Amino acid sequence: MAYDKPLPVPTREDRPFWEAAREHRFVLPRCRECGHVWFPPYESCQRCLSFEREWFEASERGVVWGYTLMQQPYVPGYRDELPYNVVLVELEEGPMVYSNLVGVPDDEIRPGLAVEAVFEDVTEEFTLIRFRRAEEPSGRDRT
Ligand SMILES: [Zn+2]
Structure with missing residues (x-):
């Protein structure tokens, strides 16, 4: 599709x-x-x-700084995924990036959760970077 x-x-x-x-x-x-x-x-x-x-x-690693669960189809194409999460990840290197968490139930998303990048090839030309729960908690995991 x-x-x-x-x-x-x-x-x-x-x-x-x-x-x-x-x-x-x-x-x-x-x-x-x-x-x-x-x-x-x-x-x-x-x-x-x-x-x-x-x-x-x-490092591809960071912690969830904040998040929201989208309940409305503000962006066409996401209607079938509602509700979906949008997270703000604080990277180990310092910058903050907006992304999505994959494989984490909504009620387990919380600030301080250690995450790592995962690459999703969405088209021939583009790969998006999302995050999943880190397999090994980093020293900065505050949970
Ligand atoms: Zn400078």
Whole structure:
């Protein structure tokens, strides 16, 4: 069945992120000047405004910072999945990313849950990064 949910529209700023995801690699931008790591992948450092950006392989790990359960079909294509979760994950590297948790019952989703990235090939061109419960809790698991 054709994928009927919204897809990314890569820009010059985030194209390397999507290309890496397609190879099942989770990369983040890091500033060569001050070491700051940020997301979404704007072209310049959000701390010192330098354009000296490099990409590195992230740990793929983080903790749930917050979440919501969507009850309404605000986005076409998700109607059959209601309710579904949207989580804000705090990555070990610091940045926060919005995503979905897979394989975790709604009543077990909670802040502090240790998670790790999972790659979902949704089309020929795009792989989305979602999260699942981490197999080994990290030192930062607060639950
Ligand atoms: Zn910087």
